[in-house]
Amino acid sequence: MKSLIPTTLAGKVGVAGSFICVVLAVIGPWVAPYDPEKPTVDVLQAPGFAHPFGTDASGLDIFSVVIAAFRTDLSIALLGVGASFVLGLVLGSISGFSAAGGRIWGVLARIVDAALDVFQSIPVTVFALALAAIFGRGTGAVITAVIFVTTPVFARLIRSSLNSVVRGGLVASCRILGLGTMRTLTRHALPNSVDSAVANISVSLGVSVLLTAALSFLGAGVRPPTPEWGYVISMGANYVATGQWWISLMPGLVLCLSVVAFALTGEAVREWLAGAGLTAAAASEEAALSTGQTERTP
Amino acid sequence: MVRFLLRRLSLLPVQLFGLLVLVFLLTRLIPGDPAYALAGGQATAEQVERIRQSMGLDQPLWVQFWRYVTGVLQGDWGTSLQTNSPVVHDLVQRAPATLLLMFFSLLMIILLVLLLVGWLLWRPHGLAHKVVNGYGFLAGVVPDFWVGLSLVSLLYVQLGIGASPSGQLDARLTVTPVTNVGLIDAAIAVDPSAVANAVSHLVLPCITLIFVYLAPVVRIMSAVTEKVNGSDFARFADSWGISPWRRIRYILRFTSPTMVTTLASTTVFLVGGAVLVETVFSWGGVGQYAVAAVTRSDYVGVQGFVLIAGLFTAMVYLANDLLHAAIDPQLRKA
Numbered sequence: 001m002k003s004l005i006p007t008t009l010a011g012k013v014g015v016a017g018s019f020i021c022v023v024l025a026v027i028g029p030w031v032a033p034y035d036p037e038k039p040t041v042d043v044l045q046a047p048g049f050a051h052p053f054g055t056d057a058s059g060l061d062i063f064s065v066v067i068a069a070f071r072t073d074l075s076i077a078l079l080g081v082g083a084s085f086v087l088g089l090v091l092g093s094i095s096g097f098s099a100a101g102g103r104i105w106g107v108l109a110r111i112v113d114a115a116l117d118v119f120q121s122i123p124v125t126v127f128a129l130a131l132a133a134i135f136g137r138g139t140g141a142v143i144t145a146v147i148f149v150t151t152p153v154f155a156r157l158i159r160s161s162l163n164s165v166v167r168g169g170l171v172a173s174c175r176i177l178g179l180g181t182m183r184t185l186t187r188h189a190l191p192n193s194v195d196s197a198v199a200n201i202s203v204s205l206g207v208s209v210l211l212t213a214a215l216s217f218l219g220a221g222v223r224p225p226t227p228e229w230g231y232v233i234s235m236g237a238n239y240v241a242t243g244q245w246w247i248s249l250m251p252g253l254v255l256c257l258s259v260v261a262f263a264l265t266g267e268a269v270r271e272w273l274a275g276a277g278l279t280a281a282a283a284s285e286e287a288a289l290s291t292g293q294t295e296r297t298p
Numbered sequence: 299m300v301r302f303l304l305r306r307l308s309l310l311p312v313q314l315f316g317l318l319v320l321v322f323l324l325t326r327l328i329p330g331d332p333a334y335a336l337a338g339g340q341a342t343a344e345q346v347e348r349i350r351q352s353m354g355l356d357q358p359l360w361v362q363f364w365r366y367v368t369g370v371l372q373g374d375w376g377t378s379l380q381t382n383s384p385v386v387h388d389l390v391q392r393a394p395a396t397l398l399l400m401f402f403s404l405l406m407i408i409l410l411v412l413l414l415v416g417w418l419l420w421r422p423h424g425l426a427h428k429v430v431n432g433y434g435f436l437a438g439v440v441p442d443f444w445v446g447l448s449l450v451s452l453l454y455v456q457l458g459i460g461a462s463p464s465g466q467l468d469a470r471l472t473v474t475p476v477t478n479v480g481l482i483d484a485a486i487a488v489d490p491s492a493v494a495n496a497v498s499h500l501v502l503p504c505i506t507l508i509f510v511y512l513a514p515v516v517r518i519m520s521a522v523t524e525k526v527n528g529s530d531f532a533r534f535a536d537s538w539g540i541s542p543w544r545r546i547r548y549i550l551r552f553t554s555p556t557m558v559t560t561l562a563s564t565t566v567f568l569v570g571g572a573v574l575v576e577t578v579f580s581w582g583g584v585g586q587y588a589v590a591a592v593t594r595s596d597y598v599g600v601q602g603f604v605l606i607a608g609l610f611t612a613m614v615y616l617a618n619d620l621l622h623a624a625i626d627p628q629l630r631k632a
Contacts, residue, residue, distance in 0.1 A: 118316070122607075122608070122611065123566055123567050123569045123570030123607065123611075124567070124570055125570030125571070125573045125574060126569060126570050126573065126588075126603070126604060126607045129573065129588060129589070129592050129600065129603075130324060130600060130604050132592055133324075133591070133592045133595070133597060133600040134324060134325075134327050134328055134329075134597075135329065136329075137592075137593075206439065210439075210441050213441055213444075214441060214442075214443065214574060217441075217443050217574070217577075218573070218574065218577060218589045218592070218593075219589065219592070219593040220589070220592045220593065230441075233441075233443065233444060233447065236447075237443075237447060237578060240447050240450050240451050240455070240463075241450055241454065241455065241462050241463055241464075242455075243455050245447075245451040245455070248444070248447045248451075249444070249447065249448055249451060252440075252441065252444035252447070252448070255441065255444070256439055256440050256441075256444070259439040259440075260439050263435070263438065263439055
């Protein structure tokens with residue numbers, strides 16, 4: 001078993017940052033110095049000792065809102081990306097494993113491919129806006145938008161690794177051993193193909209946080225007074241031109257830092273998987289060289 | 299070439315049909331009674347009934363779709379709830395402003411990506427590599443609207459560069475609206491100070507779009523050129539002792555199909571970027587219109603925006619494929 005601690009400095013920073021994000025998502029609302037939904041008497045105060053990130057026009061302590069918002073943004077991200085991963089696994093399997101299946105499977109794969117192409121060619125923001133318009137603003141619409149935006153990436157990653165696994169001869173060898181299509185897929189092909197998708201989870205969490213903030217910024221996302229980064233940024237947008245920069249810029253900075261942490265963690269996971277010799281390319285080579293070994297993988 | 303053209307063009311009706319189905323379903327998927335939602339919050343029972351009648355919501359779905367499609371083709375995209383005027387009129391009025399923003403940003407993106415990739419080919423291992431990688435990473439983690447606000451705070455408020463984020467011209471300037479694009483109207487009125495003002499309003503939103511949307515182009519192009527740089531044909535060119543200039547030119551020519559595709563998808567994604575950036579800078583284009591439509595439950599307006607964005611996307615990808623055929627002879631023969 002390879003050590004779970006990343007070897008590079010960037011990886012260490014990323015994993016530590018992601019860990020802090022998760023901790024704040026759990027305890028955030030309790031450790032915030034002020035109530036994130038109740039205004040204080042200090043109005044439009046610049047960052048200082050009493051209010052590290054300043055206060056907004058109604059007197060809300062920005063720091064408290066930002067800390068409490070970790071829970072909102074991260075739970076949307078985890079729910080959305082979790083669902084996307086599962087959905088991507090299913091769609092990617094349909095599309096990438098069609099060579100091993102029958103005629104109906106082939107037709108399904110065509111449909112999935114076409115749908116993935118369509119969804120990837122629509123601008124993300126336009127699509128998410130349309131969704132918010134139909135289903136009304138709120139957490140549900142945001143999660144739906146996250147699922148629609150992040151699923152195609154997972155599906156594509158699974159599809160391309162499955163393709164290389166199939167080409168590597170794994171399916172043929174499983175056939176010879178007398179295994180059915182579904183068993184070959186779920187027990188042998190998929191475990192050898194999920195690595196790149198797993199490394200993408202962390203990146204997608206970052207994408208999800210950016211999308212959630214963008215939608216709330218546009219007034220199409222989370223409903224106030226739920227603490228959310230993009231919403232705070234939109235509240236402060238009108239004050240930036242008059243010099244009260246902290247309302248918008250401080251939450252954005254925290255948002256950026258957490259996205260950086262997720263991106264670096266994704267990189268670290270990729271490296272870890274590559275080091276453990278489990279990349280898609282390696283897996284397909286493995287399958288081509290010794291089918292006995294892939295037979296044993298859980 | 300003719301066969302390629304015919305095959306590609308025959309794809310267009312299919313795409314447009316798919317788009318129309320999608321956009322049509324948009325208003326039919328509204329939970330509850332679409333007639334109520336489309337009539338707006340304060341509508342009376344008669345108004346709701348009139349909408350139900352005029353849109354044929356009491357008819358079978360395929361009749362409704364037929365009505366919608368014939369309406370769209372005749373230029374009837376419905377009436378916007380927020381402006382009370384035809385959606386087509388609203389969109390035509392606002393589209394030029396958005397296109398201007400996108401055009402200037404795209405122009406600068408093309409120039410900058412050529413410069414950066416050229417620099418990378420000139421000195422592959424030095425500072426260029428670090429700058430390109432660092433920038434590519436940074437631009438991927440920042441939200442575009444936040445970049446816009448930061449630029450306003452840093453450049454406009456602190457350093458006095460650019461103009462306030464309040465539209466395309468200062469409110470004190472009065473220019474007869476011809477195209478509804480501040481810059482072009484000022485030019486038509488032959489008013490140099492208004493032109494200068496319009497340009498200063500264009501600076502910050504364009505920098506925002508360029509900063510965020512140049513990054514993916516640079517990332518892809520640097521990866522592709524790096525590969526070509528180490529390829530046999532580049533080494534062969536080296537052994538002939540050709541000038542570095544010519545070498546860069548050859549490699550750029552070789553990678554131009556990738557460049558065209560990357561720029562095409564960037565153009566499409568700039569539409570999404572425009573939605574956010576227009577909101578930050580009160581630009582008054584179709585993006586801001588769409589956002590206002592969403593927040594005011596103006597479904598017909600949203601529908602119109604998605605349709606126009608979809609049409610634009612289809613046109614950009616068509617242009618992309620035609621350009622590909624022009625660049626790559628292999629594609630023409632296939």
